[in-house]
Amino acid sequence: xxxxxxxxxxxxxxxxxxxxxxxxxxxxxxxxxxxxxxxxxxxxxxxxxxxxxxxxxxxxxxxxxxxxxxxxxxxxxxxxxxxxxxxxxxxxxxxxxxxxxxxxxxxxxxxxxxxxxxxxxxxxxxxxxxxxxxxxxxxxxxxxxxxx
Numbered sequence: 540x541x542x543x544x545x546x547x548x549x550x551x552x553x554x555x556x557x558x559x560x561x562x563x564x565x566x567x568x569x570x571x572x573x574x575x576x577x578x579x580x581x582x583x584x585x586x587x588x589x590x591x592x593x594x595x596x597x598x599x600x601x602x603x604x605x606x607x608x609x610x611x612x613x614x615x616x617x618x619x620x621x622x623x624x625x626x627x628x629x630x631x632x633x634x635x636x637x638x639x640x641x642x643x644x645x646x647x648x649x650x651x652x653x654x655x656x657x658x659x660x661x662x663x664x665x666x667x668x669x670x671x672x673x674x675x676x677x678x679x680x681x682x683x684x685x686x687x
Contacts, residue, residue: 542620542643546627550636560632572630579622582608586615603662605669611678613655613669617647618676651675 554560561568589607608615624643628636655675658666673679 542640542647543623543627546624546633546636546639546643547631549639550628550631550633553633553635554631559634561629561634561637563629563632565632568629568632572626575622575626575629579619579626582612582615582622583619586619589615603658603665603669605673610673613673613675614651617651621647621676 563571585608589609590604591602612618621640621644624640625637628640655666655670659670662669
């Protein structure tokens with residue numbers, strides 16, 4: 540969540556200083572920002588529901604969570620942070636905030652890759668199989684067998 544705070548502060552400061560705004564009507568920025576925020580909060584809530592508090596704070600590293608939202612995406616908390624950062628930048632129509640949100644996306648992606656290496660080391664083949672079936676931030680399409 541720190542990225543959300545950074546994007547909000549930078550966006551507000553940039554807007555106050557008169558730096559360029561995104562070329563969106565104010566109501567369009569609010570609408571897109573609200574949609575991204577709602578989606579980010581929903582994914583965050585689903586991630587919280589699917590995992591235990593002990594896993595979230597890193598005290599229980601023995602369980603690989605694959606239920607709930609984790610059966611669709613491997614990093615719901617990262618995705619929610621990305622969506623919330625973009626919602627703030629777009630909702631405030633800040634070009635500078637959008638650049639910070641893109642930077643956050645890159646940093647969160649690299650951090651998720653690093654976390655995945657640790658999960659592969661810890662859970663081995665079980666994590667590799669899970670990874671092959673479930674998308675990192677975007678759900679994978681289920682493959683259907685063609686008849687015949």
